[in-house]
């Protein structure tokens with residue numbers, strides 16, 4: 001038997017301390033997406049576009065009713081895909097419903113849309129493939145692409161109102177079809193909206209590209225593809241939806257990927273069998289069954305947004321409000337100072353400093369009218385102490 005050589009050490013030449021094994025080169029180079037700061041409870045949270053009042057009381061009731069012995073059982077997902085399809089088809093309260101019915105196989109369940117995005121890149125993005133997207137947009141797309149070793153082409157929004165760069169994007173899409181096209185509609189953080197018909201046309205023009213449409217904020221301005229899309233005709237389209245921002249379940253994590261059953265199957269294959277926990281399943285079923293609660297919250301946000309925009313206009317504050325439950329504004333004292341002073345007043349907002357095109361702005365999430373009145377009183381006192 002051969003002997004394994006033992007390294008010779010001496011107190012004069014000690015071995016360097018062992019270092020942990022390196023990860024894949026893509027991961028070693030990766031800058032992780034910075035998650036929300038800690039210590040946000042008890043403050044008015046207008047920094048991550050969350051629902052500012054919490055979920056329906058029926059959700060709270062359903063979670064409280066879970067017997068303790070159920071905590072010991074692995075989660076069961078039966079009925080949740082059906083409930084998503086039924087909810088999307090529901091025309092209650094003037095909602096548009098679906099032009100083409102969905103089956104449960106059209107719906108993938110994920111631990112938040114973040115996990116759905118991660119799975120999309122994992123399933124479809126290989127090293128050297130290209131992601132086509134826009135800039136600035138939601139920050140998690142970039143690390144997802146980087147961890148796969150993908151190249152990123154991000155086309156800037158255009159002009160003072162951050163219009164969608166349709167011609168440039170179409171040229172980039174058709175010139176050399178990328179593996180993935182990611183469109184955030186409406187876009188976070190610019191609020192830019194793109195007509196769903198135009199997205200269908202882009203998808204039809206590039207059948208080899210998986211076109212992922214992040215519809216996290218569609219409810220606030222009604223920009224969804226769902227009332228139009230026929231996944232049998234557009235199998236390369238995948239729509240992402242979440243219960244975080246409208247239904248108030250950001251902490252429980254529940255996201256959906258809706259598309260052709262073949263694509264949904266591929267994206268689901270790279271997720272663990274129990275990635276979504278039982279509490280989230282119970283909460284999601286209750287939230288989907290109480291759409292009027294969500295619709296009423298969305299309506300309140302719309303009213304609060306209109307009120308805040310009026311105040312900004314009257315006070316001459318530079319701002320940009322388009323889709324979604326958020327807007328951008330440019331404080332005279334700079335975003336870092338105003339962000340810190342608002343925090344002292346118990347209000348969190350998000351500085352967009354350093355982001356292309358919108359550096360110097362703050363992103364402010366819209367909550368209820370009462371919340372926006374609180375925000376405006378504090379903001380006006382910081383920026384215009386004499387008025």
Ligand SMILES: Cc1ncc(COP(=O)(O)O)c(C=O)c1O
Nearest residue numbers: 112113114138188216242244255
């Ligand atoms: C555009 C966009 N997509 C996805 C997410 C993540 O959503 P979820 O909380 O469902 O993971 C966010 C959260 O801020 C977002 O703004």
